[in-house]
Amino acid sequence: MQYTQRKRGYRYRFIQRSNCSSSSETEIKKQYGKDNLSFTRFWGKILIKITTKRNLNMSDSENLILIAKEYGTPVYVYEEERLIERMNSLTSIISDDKFKLLYAMKANENPIIVSTINRNGFGMDACSIEEIELAMICGADSKEIFYNADCLTLDEIQYAFNKRVNITLGSLDAIKLVCNNFPGSEVIIRINTGIGSGHSDSVVTNGIMSKFGIFPSEIGVAMKLCAEQNVDIIGLHSHTGSGDMSAEIYVENARALIALSKRIPSIRILNFGGGFGFDYENHAEYDINYVYDCLTDERQKQNINDEVLFIIEPGRYIVADSAVLLTRVCSVKNNEMRSYIGLDTGYNHFPRCFYYNAWHDITNLSSCHHTLKTYDIAGYLCQSGDMFARERQLPETCVGDLLCIKDVGAYGFSMSSNFNLRCKPAELMITCEHKIKLIRRAEKLNDILSTCNMD
Structure with a gap:
């Protein structure tokens, strides 16, 4: 042993x-x-x-092989240094005090990751009261938490106001709910400018097919409702979508939001959302400099007061390439048409390939073969769509080989499930001191059943 x-x-x-x-x-x-x-x-x-x-790091295949031997598979492995590098790449460009960076918690809400990002000066974009609670547990100041949920209930709105977080309203019904129950409050309103984009249709959040926000034509109604109950509209928010590599579309939406804000004298916050793209296949960099320069220029062109805070909400951009998923090969099958690799994980652990047909680099850390073969790489769920890749070339692969699925830090564990009653895997972090830290233990069946009445 x-x-x-x-x-x-x-x-x-x-x-x-x-x-x-x-x-x-x-x-x-x-x-x-x-x-x-x-x-x-x-x-x-x-x-x-x-x-x-x-140094123990995520880019060294020998390190990952040793980690898998000690902790088993499947297992998520994060690298703290890379997480900090990505944050620094943003703060080195967007250092102006007229801007505020928020972390979109939905990308990855592991408490250690949230705490690390909070310590580095980021505010928090929360999409549920549970995310608000976690942000505060991880040290976030309530004034720097922005609650951007959809389909709000009265209880959720009450909770947000009690915690003194910033609340964003995305429908006329939500605005009416606040006006009728919390007169004299301050709110941010989400606007659907019609300018949307994303890596998949299902993550486009502006446009006629999106459920989010009110349209510019409804701003007058919103202003009237708020004025009647002395509710101040202190900010506007708009978000194009997730994962698109076009900085131009992001800026176009921001320009539209800035122009709309001039209709509301009480505005002191403009939140342009996140959605900065991450190129999983070629690793081209999203042009943050272009976004910052254009927004700074637009402030001057449209004569926006320096006291109006510009907010940007990156999530994927920060955490995507901070993690890999290590998994063992359980089977290698061949038929007349295809060769299949079967893994000890599935889309219950990492759903992006299933939900979005997303491309992720997958490498064999064990194989010393130079000959490449074409494989379909499948998960272990009883679901035909549980595939990580089709027609992917890998060195000749055998049962027991260790595969590495890369760039899984965003919308990986945070979107995982217990489908087929499968337990969720452990999460590890390689710290800046080059030590392994268990940041979430592997789930057990008792964890899943703990909320059930077994009588």
Whole structure:
């Protein structure tokens, strides 16, 4: 039995032996090279210190193989350094105090990740009262939490006002609910400018087919309703959609929102949403500089007061490439037409490929074969659509090989489910100190059944 840990850039391998003799040391030195090893005996084990001095990181396949051996599969592995790099890439450009960055929690709401992002100066975009609660548990100030949910109930609105978070209303009915029950309050109104885009039709959030926001033609009605009950419209919000790589569309929508805001004298917040694209296949960078420059210019062109806060809500952009999903090959099947790889995970753990036909790079960390074969890569669910990739080329793959599904940090675990009564996997983080931290243990059946009445 063996497992592996890392500490201060060194790799430690524990090998269980019944007799820790000098002959055992000789045998091990043959395997690892005598100059790279030092030994400590304790409780029938030999502690081997392999002095490679390589940092533990997500890009090193050997590291991931060792992590999978110790923690099992499937398992999510995050890298804290990459998470911080992505945040810094935003804050180095958008450093103006006339802007505020919020993290879209729905992309990944693991508490350790939310806490890390909060500590780096981001506010929080919450889409449920549960996300509001988590944001506050993770240290977020209520003034920097923006509640952007849809189809609000009176209880949810009451909760948001009690917690003193910023609340966004996306329908005339929601506006009426606030006006009738919370006169004298302050609200942000979501506008559907008609300018929408996204990586899939199902994530486009502006346009005639979208359920979100009120249309510009309804702004007058909203203003009248609010004026009658002394409700101040302090902000406008609009969001084009998720994952589109076109910075031009983002800016076009922002220009439209800025123009509409001039109709409302009380405006002091303009929230342009998030949705910055992430190129999963080619890793082209989204043009943040263009967005920042255009919004700054537009403030001047449209004569917007410097006290009006511009808000941007990235989610995917921050967390997408901060994680991989490690999974074992359980079967390799061949028929007359295709070859299938079957994994020990499914879309219950990572649903993007199933929901959106999304492309994610998948590599075989175990195979030493140079010959490439074409495979369909399938999950383990009793559902024909449980496929991670079709006609993907990989080195010749065998049962037991370790595969790595990349760029799974956004809308992965946060959209996972218990379909087929399958338990959710563990989440690990490689910290900035290059240590492994368990940030969520693997789920057990008792966790799922704990909310059920079994009588």
